[in-house]
Amino acid sequence: xxxxxxxxxxxxxxxxxxxxxxxxxxxxxxxxxxxxxxxxxxxxxxxxxxxxxxxxxxxxxxxxxxxxxxxxxxxxxxxxxxxxxxxxxxxxxxxxxxxxxxxxxxxxxxxxxxxxxxxxxxxxxxxxxxxxxxxxxxxxxxxxxxxxxxxxxxxxxxxxxxxxxxxxxxxxxxxxxxxxxxxxxxxxxxxxxxxxxxxxxxxxxxxxxxxxxxxxxxxxxxxxxxxxxxxxxxxxxxxxxxxxxxxxxxxxxxxxxxxxxxxxxxxxxxxxxxxxxxxxxxxxxxxxxxxxxxxxxxxxxxxxxxxxxxxxxxxxxxxxxxxxxxxxxxxx
Amino acid sequence: xxxxxxxxxxxxxxxxxxxxxxxxxxxxxxxxxxxxxxxxxxxxxxxxxxxxxxxxxxxxxxxxxxxxxxxxxxxxxxxxxxxxxxxxxxxxxxxxxxxxxxxxxxxxxxxxxxxxxxxxxxxxxxxxxxxxxxxxxxxxxxxxxxxxxxxxxxxxxxxxxxxxxxxxxxxxxxxxxxxxxxxxxxxxxxxxxxxxxxxxxxxxxxxxxxxxxxxxxxxxxxxxxxxxxxxxxxxxxxxxxxxxxxxxxxxxxxxxxxx
Numbered sequence: 001x002x003x004x005x006x007x008x009x010x011x012x013x014x015x016x017x018x019x020x021x022x023x024x025x026x027x028x029x030x031x032x033x034x035x036x037x038x039x040x041x042x043x044x045x046x047x048x049x050x051x052x053x054x055x056x057x058x059x060x061x062x063x064x065x066x067x068x069x070x071x072x073x074x075x076x077x078x079x080x081x082x083x084x085x086x087x088x089x090x091x092x093x094x095x096x097x098x099x100x101x102x103x104x105x106x107x108x109x110x111x112x113x114x115x116x117x118x119x120x121x122x123x124x125x126x127x128x129x130x131x132x133x134x135x136x137x138x139x140x141x142x143x144x145x146x147x148x149x150x151x152x153x154x155x156x157x158x159x160x161x162x163x164x165x166x167x168x169x170x171x172x173x174x175x176x177x178x179x180x181x182x183x184x185x186x187x188x189x190x191x192x193x194x195x196x197x198x199x200x201x202x203x204x205x206x207x208x209x210x211x212x213x214x215x216x217x218x219x220x221x222x223x224x225x226x227x228x229x230x231x232x233x234x235x236x237x238x239x240x241x242x243x244x245x246x247x248x249x250x251x252x253x254x255x256x257x258x259x260x261x262x263x264x265x266x267x268x269x270x271x272x273x274x275x276x277x278x279x280x281x282x283x284x285x286x287x288x289x290x291x292x293x294x295x296x297x298x299x300x301x302x303x304x305x306x307x308x309x310x311x312x313x314x315x316x317x318x319x320x321x322x323x324x325x326x327x328x329x330x331x332x
Numbered sequence: 333x334x335x336x337x338x339x340x341x342x343x344x345x346x347x348x349x350x351x352x353x354x355x356x357x358x359x360x361x362x363x364x365x366x367x368x369x370x371x372x373x374x375x376x377x378x379x380x381x382x383x384x385x386x387x388x389x390x391x392x393x394x395x396x397x398x399x400x401x402x403x404x405x406x407x408x409x410x411x412x413x414x415x416x417x418x419x420x421x422x423x424x425x426x427x428x429x430x431x432x433x434x435x436x437x438x439x440x441x442x443x444x445x446x447x448x449x450x451x452x453x454x455x456x457x458x459x460x461x462x463x464x465x466x467x468x469x470x471x472x473x474x475x476x477x478x479x480x481x482x483x484x485x486x487x488x489x490x491x492x493x494x495x496x497x498x499x500x501x502x503x504x505x506x507x508x509x510x511x512x513x514x515x516x517x518x519x520x521x522x523x524x525x526x527x528x529x530x531x532x533x534x535x536x537x538x539x540x541x542x543x544x545x546x547x548x549x550x551x552x553x554x555x556x557x558x559x560x561x562x563x564x565x566x567x568x569x570x571x572x573x574x575x576x577x578x579x580x581x582x583x584x585x586x587x588x589x590x591x
Contacts, residue, residue, distance in 0.1 A: 013496060104493075111430075114464075121427070152559045153556050193503060194501055264367050311584060313572075314572065
């Protein structure tokens, strides 16, 4: 039997394939080289919307096979339906590896599949490799990034969820002679125990998606007021980035908890993180120390944020930020 | 209605020690309730405030000293609690942990309608134990829940925060919900809660008590294992500039942005 790496081709609410699927495909090409060039397959669960476009995207991005489960019931994501489709397919094709994006959906779907198959799943990985023995080595941060662990799986398939935006998409085209296979999508005997009754798109979130932003301008208690956060928004807009906040700022109601970065908020890995008036307690830094470049502005030269900053400016955010915004606007 | 809240004791400091087997050495670490589980407890207590005849049981899996966090949960207003503890449980991954907790819930609490977990634990950060509990119990599941809106006629309605907005989901009971940070402050312990917590009897349940076998729990029952643990490279710690004029500061930042 041909060995396969199976990737869950997650789509968004408009039924478009997510970028993380393409990132996983690129990583899988590398893994495949160490696994006798095994096949890379996608599972696409669809109600038929955008089907041709999605098939084309998968064809252009390195998938040898695409398994399609189509049913009008698949208009909205449902964990029970989708996990059943995936489990039936996995039982049939016995893939070596199953990869799923570590999105809110992926992080619900993956453990349901793995626990029903009684196989191992490594959560929220930042790196994938193949060991000398041909096993998947999944690397993940634990304790808020203070420690990395390489995790292996005793059973098959070896499963992992992988953080979006961590793996790189290759620049060269990876068009394949893709085989499209329709699979059984009957879910009539499955009880639907969760129903979506409403959805409110969060305009603030869609405007600047903090999880995906390449630049984050974050504020702490030192921003003092909602007006202070308007400055951050202005700077983020000029730079094409998102606004983030520390827990201190959220607790003072200066910012919404949906943009909180840190232990009880989000873990972000932007290219640039500009920390304004953030002292840099460990609870905050565990959520952002993975940023490629950290710029910190703080009045207190002893603020712990300076210990992890690439560039630290001891100064007043209310003097520096307006001038910075002005200078950046002039340069554009 | 019976609610089970699953809580975990996590280390409070960045002082992490690993055993020779690459599992976490929890001896001597200052421990607290996992911050997300505090929101899970608050969610359960808010349901109790709103509806009649709610009984909340807090449970934890861990070493015997995890009893502390069950007492703490009782001081907040939880009715009772227990510890699932056995040397054989050590080294469990999420598959084994979810199975162990699910078995304890069905063996040790009568007719559980709702299981509430924190979305993540700050030590492991896998977010997988809650979903694994739901599959083992065959209960409906919602993760990333921000708020419980109502419970009626055998259904629970919740608000779930996802990347692009807020979904309202209706789940058939019994169900498992995983709570992320809520917009409200969790309550502080009650004064008579402290007394109740001190007096409470906290039973311990072992592997035999919850009806599992040795190959289903701990390191033996876990399909994954840690092959290597290492500290990531400390890549930061750059230049700090003091006593710059505002214009100089701005120039430095622009330079750093363009770098």
